[in-house]
Amino acid sequence: MGKFKNHILVCLGTGCRASQSEEIIRNFKTALEENDLENDVQIVGTGCFGFCEKGPVIKMVPDNTFYVLVNPEDANEIVLEHIVKGRKVERLLYVDPETKKHVSDSKHMGFYKKQIRIALRNCGFINPENIDEYIARDGYAALGSVISEMTPQEAINVVKDSELRGRGGGGFPTGLKWELTKKSNSDQKYVVCNADEGDPGAFMDRSILEGDPHSVLEAMAICGYCIGANVGVIYIRAEYPLAIQRLKIAIQQARDYGLLGNEILGSKFNFDIEIRYGAGAFVCGEETALIHSMEGLRGEPTVKPPFPAVSGYKGKPTNVNNVETFANIPPIFLKGSSWFKTIGNEKSKGTKVFALAGKVNNVGLIEVPMGTTLREVIFDIGGGIKDGKKFKAVQTGGPSGGCLTEKHLDTPIDYDNLIASGSMMGSGGMVVLDEDDCMVDVARFYLDFTVEESCGKCAPCRIGNKRMNEMLEKITMGKGEEDDIIRLKNLANVIKDTSLCGLGQTSPNPVLSTMDNFMHEYVAHVHDKKCPAKQCKALMQYSIDPNKCVGCTLCSRVCPVDAISGERKEPHKINAALCIKCGACMEKCKFGAISLS
Amino acid sequence: MAKVKTLADLRKMSEDLKTKIQLREKGDNPESMIQLKVSMATCGIASGAKEVMDFFIEELDKQNIDAVVTQTGCMGYCFAEPTIEITLPGQDPIVYGFVNELKAKEIIEKYVKNGEMVEGIIPTNYQTPDNQ
Numbered sequence: 146m147g148k149f150k151n152h153i154l155v156c157l158g159t160g161c162r163a164s165q166s167e168e169i170i171r172n173f174k175t176a177l178e179e180n181d182l183e184n185d186v187q188i189v190g191t192g193c194f195g196f197c198e199k200g201p202v203i204k205m206v207p208d209n210t211f212y213v214l215v216n217p218e219d220a221n222e223i224v225l226e227h228i229v230k231g232r233k234v235e236r237l238l239y240v241d242p243e244t245k246k247h248v249s250d251s252k253h254m255g256f257y258k259k260q261i262r263i264a265l266r267n268c269g270f271i272n273p274e275n276i277d278e279y280i281a282r283d284g285y286a287a288l289g290s291v292i293s294e295m296t297p298q299e300a301i302n303v304v305k306d307s308e309l310r311g312r313g314g315g316g317f318p319t320g321l322k323w324e325l326t327k328k329s330n331s332d333q334k335y336v337v338c339n340a341d342e343g344d345p346g347a348f349m350d351r352s353i354l355e356g357d358p359h360s361v362l363e364a365m366a367i368c369g370y371c372i373g374a375n376v377g378v379i380y381i382r383a384e385y386p387l388a389i390q391r392l393k394i395a396i397q398q399a400r401d402y403g404l405l406g407n408e409i410l411g412s413k414f415n416f417d418i419e420i421r422y423g424a425g426a427f428v429c430g431e432e433t434a435l436i437h438s439m440e441g442l443r444g445e446p447t448v449k450p451p452f453p454a455v456s457g458y459k460g461k462p463t464n465v466n467n468v469e470t471f472a473n474i475p476p477i478f479l480k481g482s483s484w485f486k487t488i489g490n491e492k493s494k495g496t497k498v499f500a501l502a503g504k505v506n507n508v509g510l511i512e513v514p515m516g517t518t519l520r521e522v523i524f525d526i527g528g529g530i531k532d533g534k535k536f537k538a539v540q541t542g543g544p545s546g547g548c549l550t551e552k553h554l555d556t557p558i559d560y561d562n563l564i565a566s567g568s569m570m571g572s573g574g575m576v577v578l579d580e581d582d583c584m585v586d587v588a589r590f591y592l593d594f595t596v597e598e599s600c601g602k603c604a605p606c607r608i609g610n611k612r613m614n615e616m617l618e619k620i621t622m623g624k625g626e627e628d629d630i631i632r633l634k635n636l637a638n639v640i641k642d643t644s645l646c647g648l649g650q651t652s653p654n655p656v657l658s659t660m661d662n663f664m665h666e667y668v669a670h671v672h673d674k675k676c677p678a679k680q681c682k683a684l685m686q687y688s689i690d691p692n693k694c695v696g697c698t699l700c701s702r703v704c705p706v707d708a709i710s711g712e713r714k715e716p717h718k719i720n721a722a723l724c725i726k727c728g729a730c731m732e733k734c735k736f737g738a739i740s741l742s
Numbered sequence: 743m744a745k746v747k748t749l750a751d752l753r754k755m756s757e758d759l760k761t762k763i764q765l766r767e768k769g770d771n772p773e774s775m776i777q778l779k780v781s782m783a784t785c786g787i788a789s790g791a792k793e794v795m796d797f798f799i800e801e802l803d804k805q806n807i808d809a810v811v812t813q814t815g816c817m818g819y820c821f822a823e824p825t826i827e828i829t830l831p832g833q834d835p836i837v838y839g840f841v842n843e844l845k846a847k848e849i850i851e852k853y854v855k856n857g858e859m860v861e862g863i864i865p866t867n868y869q870t871p872d873n874q
Contacts, residue, residue, distance in 0.1 A: 149765065150765075150795070150799065150811070150812075150813070151765075151812075152765055152766055154766070206765050206766045207765050207766070207768055207810045207811075207812055208810075208812050228813075229782075230782070230783060230815045230816075231779075231781075231782055231783075231812070231813045231814035231815040232815045270763075270766060271763065277759050277762065278759070278762065278763055280752070280755055280756050280759055281756060281759035281760045281762055281763045282763065283756060284756075285746075285752055286752060286753065286756060289749035289752050289753070290749065293748075293749045401745060402745045402746045403745055403746050403747065404746060404752075410746065410747065410748055410749050410751075410752065411747050411748045411749075
């Protein structure tokens with residue numbers, strides 16, 4: 146059989162699949178067969194490329210042409226033009242928003258220029274359902290050399306030396322965690338992979354599991370060898386069906402190859418992995434709650450110590466790491482810890498994957514070296530704010546994190562700097578807010594989430610957050626009293642200090658950080674009964690400019706509550722007491738006479 | 743029955759499998775290797791460009807020379823088909839006309855390996871947006 150001359154990489158991540166990328170693959174196959182090219186061109190379904198904003202995306206190899214927003218109907222044209230005639234299909238190329246020029250090659254796209262991909266190294270490059278492609282990229286070579294050439298302690302030293310810190314948000318040194326679990330004596334130990342990604346807007350772990358499941362399996366086996374465990378468990382949300390399916394395929398393939406199971410690669414080391422499903426409770430991302438959920442108990446956290454490293458799953462020493470942390474492990478062994486340390490900044494080494502969302506041009510999945518500034522992430526990679534609006538803040542760390550503003554734009558992103566700025570790394574969700582977002586309302590949104598997700602075990606979190614939410618509701622409804630701001634702040638600090646687990650301790654962060662940075666918006670809501678961003682409907686007033694109104698009566702006819710009155714050809718009036726602020730009148734008015742203030 | 747029994751097995755397997763994704767690895771840094779474009783419009787194909795391209799791919803692979811071989815559209819030298827454009831790292835592209843297997847072999851042996859010019863160069867007389 147001859148060799149393939151071209152590969153077409155089609156993204157099969159959840160985002161692109163939802164935009165029919167499977168159908169694109171089918172159409173490519175038909176088009177290739179029609180042109181007798183099925184032996185010349187290989188079609189590869191891959192994991193997420195990260196550029197979800199313009200999905201479905203496909204990449205032509207070897208010339209690296211990057212096509213965006215591809216429709217299933219375009220497949221035929223791409224085959225006829227690009228493959229047969231060697232001409233690029235201009236209209237499907239990415240257009241640089243600044244220069245307005247077509248960019249044909251992914252290397253020249255601002256989105257990819259500043260990225261370094263370690264955890265995502267294989268996403269969008271290999272077929273995640275084919276172990277051979279992973280092995281071809283040196284897959285399982287790290288596991289092989291660790292179990293045949295290193296003692297567990299030597300291997301732990303490599304991880305310690307790399308200064309890798311937990312990517313789930315806390316930033317605990319991974320090597321140290323492994324060492325602590327190794328030191329606990331027990332007949333049975335466990336390696337747990339935390340894939341319970343629950344932050345709103347975060348999808349880093351999902352994309353890694355969908356795009357490169359073997360890297361996580363390999364790292365778990367390495368961890369098992371280091372700490373002396375022979376069972377690994379992946380705790381994954383049931384809402385991630387594609388990730389689960391690909392994990393199952395990957396586990397089966399690894400077993401068939403003898404890379405999981407007994408006496409791996411002729412050694413005495415046995416290791417196997419099973420999958421447990423979470424029901425999508427946010428608190429189960431906390432490691433003690435996660436372990437309880439795995440045991441079939443209620444997903445509630447318990448006080449640490451004892452740490453899972455001493456007494457975890459079924460009371461045995463358990464090492465819990467996040468998906469992204471594991472995905473960093475094989476490259477550290479392949480390239481060495483000193484290589485890893487060259488990336489990143491002083492206190493945080495390596496890279497971090499972020500899910501970039503909100504009011505930014507290039508929504509997607511990115512991986513940047515630690516120490517990259519927010520400005521680079523939002524403006525260079527993210528392509529700036531949508532519709533040319535003004536940047537206001539970026540929310541990092543999800544419901545446990547906080548807001549960073551203009552003055553933080555040049556702060557290098559790492560664990561410590563983010564905490565010092567009043568937010569946190571979290572698992573890597575990054576929601577960009579613009580001038581139209583009301584910060585009080587944003588705080589209320591995150592608190593809504595926390596109130597829903599609080600497990601209810603301890604009073605500060607269960608009752609305190611509910612009360613805080615009510616106060617915020619009151620403020621956004623325009624019923625806030627002067628004392629409310631102080632009360633809110635005091636309560637937030639109490640919850641922070643007295644809650645049992647990380648969820649409760651961090652739940653007031655969105656309120657505290659918006660208060661720190663945008664106190665004037667709180668004051669405007671409470672004192673002046675105004676919403677500066679014009680988001681809180683209760684505080685808005687529709688009014689008709691009598692000079693512009695010609696009395697056409699259109700507005701009074703669409704008003705669902707008959708709040709608008711006036712004679713024909715006379716200026717109309719809105720009765721504020723009746724108005725429900727639906728905005729129907731403003732939409733209908735042809736003379737721009739109705740305004741919102 | 744386990745397929746991979748030892749680390750040596752795994753390493754050998756990885757080497758063998760590398761060729762399957764080699765094309766993608768190369769595509770990641772085309773500037774650092776030899777780039778060869780074969781003009782494959784109707785005129786080129788009719789004069790045997792497909793066979794020449796296959797020959798280049800196989801021969802370069804056999805000799806373990808890192809190169810990216812792609813097809814491209816009509817270069818406009820229909821009188822001299824099959825034509826190829828070849829770019830050595832850091833050098834200007836050179837176009838050769840009337841490339842058959844014999845010529846291809848000569849180009850690999852002399853130009854690709856030793857940087858010696860081979861007869862049959864077509865002087866390029868246009869610019870593309872890429873090199874403006």
